[in-house]
Amino acid sequence: MADQFDEAASVLQHSGPYDAAVFELAGPDNLDAVRAALRAIRARGLSLPVIIVADLAAEEEVSLLGAGADDVLGRHARPDAIRHRLRAILRRSLGHLSAELPCGNTVVDQGRQQILIAGRPLRIGRREFQILEMLMLRPGIPISKDRFMAALYGSEDGPNERILDVFVCKLRRKLTLAGATATIRTIWGIGYALEEAMSAQQVDAEPLVAVS
Known part of the structure; x- marks a missing residue:
């Protein structure tokens, strides 16, 4: 033992x-x-x-x-x-007290195993949920592809890590079509990170800096 x-x-x-x-x-x-x-x-x-x-x-x-x-x-x-x-x-x-993990208008409800975009449920696949859950637990922090594959497939002989790119591509599309402000950014050579995209109002409010 x-x-x-x-x-x-x-x-x-x-x-x-x-x-x-x-x-x-x-x-x-x-x-x-x-x-x-x-x-x-x-x-x-x-x-x-x-x-x-x-x-x-x-x-x-x-x-x-x-x-x-x-x-x-x-x-x-x-x-x-x-x-x-x-x-x-x-x-x-990881510092989260609630089972609801928010990023902008996007919420992962771990208790109900549900994704909400501005309060509306979004249906996604099991692997996509796992990926988004990992990202929401660590917003803004790059997560390596190795870590994703270990979480998705454990010690099993899983598929090539290119399958992760496929899942992320599908997840991005679903989030975009649902109007999510949470976005998945590719960190080249590492993996992915979750960020909150600025709304049009936020962009308009950003101060302009003159460069001479």
């Missing part, structure tokens, strides 16, 4: 852009090793959310939380419950 957690900590630190980690334990065996591995993860400067899925006694859960886990869920927990808990922890770790 200790070797597994040490290996996971090394992978998280050196092998790619992960936003969070979920570990499932078969039982309470070797909890000392698990706690030590969690402390090692935190000692290595990893602040990403960590959720433990295991059937444990209350005092064992508390000890894991004290060692660095962000949450401990029973193995009976439904996958959708784990996903929602993970979203909430990640959202708060």
Whole structure:
């Protein structure tokens, strides 16, 4: 168990852009090793959310939380419950208190899994929702294509990253047609970032600077 957690900590630190980690334990065996591995993860400067899925006694859960886990869920927990808990922890770790993530007139409602443009629902695909959600969690911050692909496909052998460009192109078109002020900017050589486009009124209000 200790070797597994040490290996996971090394992978998280050196092998790619992960936003969070979920570990499932078969039982309470070797909890000392698990706690030590969690402390090692935190000692290595990893602040990403960590959720433990295991059937444990209350005092064992508390000890894991004290060692660095962000949450401990029973193995009976439904996958959708784990996903929602993970979203909430990640959202708060990035400074968002509400499940509604706004950018201009565009809102990603994580609770309802819904996109709103000026209060009107916008229907988009599951992958497109994941992409927009990642961007809305970090407005103005470039996100690499590697990070997107890791979030969309995990450790699976996913498709070529060109598929990401296709999803972003479709998402941009849908946002534009819906009148969204949130725009996705390409950061060449890196990936994408979310920005709020200026409205016509804002452009008119911008001061003119004379250059002699």
